[in-house]
Amino acid sequence: MNRRHYSAESLSHALIELEHEYQMTSARFYERYRAGERLDIPHFTQHAWASLYEDVQRMTGGRGAERGSVMARVGHAITVA
Amino acid sequence: MDIWQYFLQRQREIEACSLTIPEHVDLFAAEAGDERRGKLFGCVEFACYPPSVYMQVHEEIVIEGTGISRPRYACFLVIDGREIGGFERHLTHDPAVHKHCSGHKNHEASPWHVVSFKQAAETAWEYVSAFATPLVAKQARS
Numbered sequence: 001m002n003r004r005h006y007s008a009e010s011l012s013h014a015l016i017e018l019e020h021e022y023q024m025t026s027a028r029f030y031e032r033y034r035a036g037e038r039l040d041i042p043h044f045t046q047h048a049w050a051s052l053y054e055d056v057q058r059m060t061g062g063r064g065a066e067r068g069s070v071m072a073r074v075g076h077a078i079t080v081a
Numbered sequence: 082m083d084i085w086q087y088f089l090q091r092q093r094e095i096e097a098c099s100l101t102i103p104e105h106v107d108l109f110a111a112e113a114g115d116e117r118r119g120k121l122f123g124c125v126e127f128a129c130y131p132p133s134v135y136m137q138v139h140e141e142i143v144i145e146g147t148g149i150s151r152p153r154y155a156c157f158l159v160i161d162g163r164e165i166g167g168f169e170r171h172l173t174h175d176p177a178v179h180k181h182c183s184g185h186k187n188h189e190a191s192p193w194h195v196v197s198f199k200q201a202a203e204t205a206w207e208y209v210s211a212f213a214t215p216l217v218a219k220q221a222r223s
Contacts, residue, residue, distance in 0.1 A: 001109060
């Protein structure tokens, strides 16, 4: 088994992909998720998105990961709905 | 037990459930800087079924002393692009532990009890056996 690790930065990479796909910031998504809004997003994706967002917040003390370096690697900007 | 030993146990459990981890998926990962925490994140496939039949898995693992907990988990079955349903535990939900898909209507969530991965896999197998087409049947048709 490969000994893989995740970090706040690697999880942020996934958050950016989700934000891009669903045209919504993670903070906005999380607010709507917590409010129990019905979202046109598969349940597993909602669970994963909320969980990864919580992880990044926990791992960075609520600051979020350094977006600049993540964005540079992802190679695209996100659009906020 | 450290998290890597635990992950090895879980890998064997997955194989015992007749599930496979696709080659491109790194299902297990520990938290950088704190290996008391880790995740299962990715998908597992059903033996003798095509890759379009799979279960999405996310489990947060926390090791405290000799105890291991799963504060958040989600196991959802997907068949041919359709999310059939699954089991979930997430504290932001009320109730935190629930299942989706009662079979009565889409997107329905119902209170449920904590399920192990093995129990989720057994339920998924029931749906797969009933609704998915195994590889042998697909090959015979083509």
